[in-house]
Amino acid sequence: MDDRQQRILSALEGKRLELGNFYRTALMLLGGELEVLDRRTRVAFIGHCMRELMNRVLGALGRPTAPKFKPSSGDQVKALPDLLARFPELDLDGEGGSIPVPQEVAAAMDKLFKASIHEKRRVRDDVAALITDDGNASHAAVSSWIESRDYFVKWAHLHERDVAESDLPSDDEIRKRVGIFEELLDGVVTAFFTNRHSIDDLLAEINAMEDEADA
Numbered sequence: 198m199d200d201r202q203q204r205i206l207s208a209l210e211g212k213r214l215e216l217g218n219f220y221r222t223a224l225m226l227l228g229g230e231l232e233v234l235d236r237r238t239r240v241a242f243i244g245h246c247m248r249e250l251m252n253r254v255l256g257a258l259g260r261p262t263a264p265k266f267k268p269s270s271g272d273q274v275k276a277l278p279d280l281l282a283r284f285p286e287l288d289l290d291g292e293g294g295s296i297p298v299p300q301e302v303a304a305a306m307d308k309l310f311k312a313s314i315h316e317k318r319r320v321r322d323d324v325a326a327l328i329t330d331d332g333n334a335s336h337a338a339v340s341s342w343i344e345s346r347d348y349f350v351k352w353a354h355l356h357e358r359d360v361a362e363s364d365l366p367s368d369d370e371i372r373k374r375v376g377i378f379e380e381l382l383d384g385v386v387t388a389f390f391t392n393r394h395s396i397d398d399l400l401a402e403i404n405a406m407e408d409e410a411d412a
Contacts (some may be wrong), residue, residue, distance in 0.1 A: 198224065201383050208386040209250075212257045219246040227371060236365055243371060244353035251346040251378060258385060259327035263319050270312040273305070280305055328381045338381055345377045 198206065202224065210217030223246035225231045226239055233239040255261065268276075281287065284299055298306075321334040324343060329336050352366065 201379055204386050205379060205382055208258070209254070213253070216250055216254060216257055219250045222246050223250070223375065227368060227375065236362065237360055240352050240365055240371070241355065244349040244351070247349040247375065247378065248346065248353050251342070251349065254382070255323045255327055258382075259323055262322040262326050262332070263315075265319070266312045266315040268312070270309055270316055273309045273312060277305070277309075328385060341377055342381055345374045348374050 206217050206220055209220055223243050226243045233242065284302060287298060287302065289296060321339055324339045325332045325334040325336060328338055328342060
């Protein structure tokens with residue numbers, strides 16, 4: 198590991214050991230220190246580690262900006278089949294400028310839309326709170342973080358068919374995405390250590406003054 202990676206690992210382990218372990222594992226996989234059966238599995242494992250890391254570090258090192266919307270959009274989607282089964286005649290593909298729907302269905306759709314909007318905005322706000330000085334959710338750094346996170350999400354999952362060897366991302370491509378995460382988080386980590394050292398120095402100074410007073 199280089200100095201930056203050591204700083205990041207130390208900060209992650211100091212907040213939550215699992216995050217440090219996932220980061221270390223991703224680096225070991227990328228560096229060839231862990232043996233994996235094939236390239237596709239290796240890419241998926243790296244993607245999984247980085248996806249979980251980038252999702253969970255927001256709460257571990259950041260400042261969540263808003264409570265979660267409940268029920269989540271995912272939970273609401275799961276409930277849709279049972280809801281729509283009560284209205285078998287409902288045809289949402291009908292022609293015309295507007296389609297009448299039962300009030301219960303309209304209310305469910307409204308709640309689902311609100312949950313989706315809230316969740317998307319909350320992710321950007323939480324990323325901004327972590328990596329920007331002013332919480333600007335429109336900052337280019339926020340978009341870079343989310344794009345890299347989505348990249349790892351894509352490769353963490355298996356799809357309907359095997360991915361050709363030639364279509365797998367190269368180590369350089371993966372390393373570039375990991376580097377974006379490291380560059381953005383390192384600013385947070387550096388500030389964290391700087392503040393901690395400043396506090397330690399201040400406490401040491403206060404303790405020294407108290408010792409002198411007692412003497």
